[in-house]
Amino acid sequence: MSDSSKNSSCEFVPGDVYVADSSLLVVNNLSRKYSDKPDSGGLKSISFSVNKNEITAIIGKSGSGKSTLLRLIYGLLEPDAGEARFEGWKVIGPTDQLIPGHPAMRMVSQHFDDLNTYANVYDNVASQLSNEDLNHKEKQTLLTLKRLRIDHLRNQRISDLSGGEKQRVAIARALITQPKLLLMDEPFNQIDAAFRDELQRDLKEIVEETDLSVILVSHDPSEVLGMANQLVILKDGALVAFGEPVALYNNPPSKYIARMLAKSNILNAEQVKYLNIMEEGDYFAIHPEWVKVRASKRGRFEVKMILFRGFYEELIIRNSHLYLRVYHMKHGLLKRGDRVNCQILKSTPISNNDPSLSA
Numbered sequence: 001m002s003d004s005s006k007n008s009s010c011e012f013v014p015g016d017v018y019v020a021d022s023s024l025l026v027v028n029n030l031s032r033k034y035s036d037k038p039d040s041g042g043l044k045s046i047s048f049s050v051n052k053n054e055i056t057a058i059i060g061k062s063g064s065g066k067s068t069l070l071r072l073i074y075g076l077l078e079p080d081a082g083e084a085r086f087e088g089w090k091v092i093g094p095t096d097q098l099i100p101g102h103p104a105m106r107m108v109s110q111h112f113d114d115l116n117t118y119a120n121v122y123d124n125v126a127s128q129l130s131n132e133d134l135n136h137k138e139k140q141t142l143l144t145l146k147r148l149r150i151d152h153l154r155n156q157r158i159s160d161l162s163g164g165e166k167q168r169v170a171i172a173r174a175l176i177t178q179p180k181l182l183l184m185d186e187p188f189n190q191i192d193a194a195f196r197d198e199l200q201r202d203l204k205e206i207v208e209e210t211d212l213s214v215i216l217v218s219h220d221p222s223e224v225l226g227m228a229n230q231l232v233i234l235k236d237g238a239l240v241a242f243g244e245p246v247a248l249y250n251n252p253p254s255k256y257i258a259r260m261l262a263k264s265n266i267l268n269a270e271q272v273k274y275l276n277i278m279e280e281g282d283y284f285a286i287h288p289e290w291v292k293v294r295a296s297k298r299g300r301f302e303v304k305m306i307l308f309r310g311f312y313e314e315l316i317i318r319n320s321h322l323y324l325r326v327y328h329m330k331h332g333l334l335k336r337g338d339r340v341n342c343q344i345l346k347s348t349p350i351s352n353n354d355p356s357l358s359a
Contacts, residue, residue, distance in 0.1 A: 018088045023049035024181065024213050029082035030072055032065075043068055043237045045082065050181075050230075055207055055214045057224035059260070060234035066217040069234070070183050073215065074107050076100045086181070102181075106174035110186035112166050114173065115158050121145070122154040125172045140176060147206060148172045149198075164195030171203075175212070184216040188223045200227045221261050225249065233257060240354040254354045258285035263325060265291070271322045272347060281349030288327040290346040293317065299339030306336060317342065 019026075026049045033042035043065045050056045058066045071077045073084050078093035085091065086102060094100040101107065108114075116124055126141040145151040148168045158166060167187060174182055188196040204227050207214055218224050224231070225245050233241040233248070241248055241257050252258035255266050264285040267275075272284050293301075293315065301317040301324070308331075315326040317340060324342065334340065 016090045019085055020088055021049070021085070022051075024052045024087065025050040025073065025215075026085045027069075027073065027082075028085070030069070030079050030084060031081040032068055032072055032077060032079050034068070041065075041237050042080075043072070043234075046234075046239050047082075048232055048239065048242045050213060050215060052213055053207060053211065054229040055204065055216070055224075055227055056230050056232060057228035058215065058217045058232045058234065059219065059221050059224065061260075062219055063236075064234040065237040066219070066234055067185055069232075070107070070185055070215065070217050074100075074105055074183050075102045076107075104179055105181040105183060106177065106179040107183040108167075108170045108174050108185065108187060110189050112158075112170050115166060115170055117159045118157060120155050120157050121150060121161075121169050124158060124169055125176050128173055128176050144172045144176045147175075147202075149202065162191075162195075164191035164199070167191055167195075167199065175206070180211065180213065182212060182214045184214065186218060187216055188218065188220075196223065203227065225261070233260070235354050238354075251348050252285055252350055254351045255283065255285075256354045258287075258350055262287040264288070265324050266350070267322065267347075274321050275342070275344050277344060277347050279347065279349060283350050283352050284347045285350045286324070286344060286347045288314070288325045290344060291324055291326040292343040292345055293326055293328060293334070293340040294343070295334060295338055296341045297339055299341045301340050301342060303334050303336055303338045303340060306334065 028047050030046045031043055034040045046069060058069060060066050068077065072079055073091065075091050075093050075097065078095050083090050086104065091102055122141060122145070125144060126137055129137045129140060131137065142151060145154055148171055150165065150168045150172060153161065153165060158169065161169065167190070188199070191199065203214065206212060216224065228245055230243060231241065231245055231248055232239065235256055241253060248257060249261050252261060252264065258264035258266060264287050267284050267286060269282055277284065301319050303315055304318045305316040307314040313328045313331055315328050315334065317324050317326060328334065
């Protein structure tokens with residue numbers, strides 16, 4: 001067996017057998033209850049894989065098991081069943097390891113727990129490297145600070161930084177040891193939109209330029225749709241969808257996913273016939289941008305609400321049969337109470353239920 005198939009975690013798992021796989025991480029039937037109570041929820045037989053040099057986003061409502069899954073992958077929790085394999089070897093939990101956490105991974109929590117608030121930025125990051133080669137330590141620290149655009153903050157104390165700046169320091173602290181997989185729990189939760197967008201671009205650039213892979217958790221799909229290569233969507237501890245963002249957005253398999261990713265209009269078969277849609281199916285998703293409206297004195301819908309959203313308006317139109325959410329790109333042409341007709345540009349059939357992809 002070549003050295004390339006080894007990692008330090010396998011030394012702690014007697015009897016573990018290397019499993020060759022092209023994926024960086026393979027999660028296989030991973031389960032974990034939240035407590036010992038009979039009615040306790042938890043993760044149920046989660047299976048998916050993560051490729052090298054990609055960003056995977058785990059999304060779902062609060063309580064769906066996102067953070068628990070991340071902690072299982074890192075080795076901070078012991079699974080009740082199933083396993084995670086990193087580069088072919090089983091990830092071990094705290095039962096078999098004195099210091100939990102996989103040596104080839106790093107995890108950034110949403111509360112910056114690892115930061116020394118009274119030390120400066122440089123020392124927080126540099127402290128992760130040994131003092132065997134001080135020149136290398138200084139060079140690597142400054143390079144990492146520059147990559148995260150915080151080299152100008154090197155002498156600032158953590159306690160004096162904003163939430164977005166603290167997040168960048170926490171990421172720099174994790175990346176300086178050059179992990180293969182970075183795990184991030186709600187990384188954009190405590191930073192404003194401007195910092196978030198810039199950080200997203202920087203993370204994507206780092207992944208593209210290095211050998212890094214990223215798994216991040218978010219409760220807000222809009223934070224990750226533009227940066228993730230694949231989505232893991234959880235509901236009540238079960239995996240309900242796994243795939244590329246574009247595919248899942250344009251063809252959501254269920255109500256839950258359509259509403260989560262696109263705030264989609266969900267209509268039954270009778271309602272879509274009213275809109276002159278003759279496709280077969282029991283339920284359909286119509287995203288707000290798939291609806292085109294035109295003012296008409298005899299229009300079938302009334303504009304009930306107009307919400308300014310920046311470069312577009314969000315309309316709520318209604319009649320006695322149904323109401324629709326519409327994204328309208330032309331500002332000021334419509335007002336509340338106007339009559340409109342609508343044209344459906346696209347619709348997609350969906351399932352009423354959320355079939356679990358778990359085994």
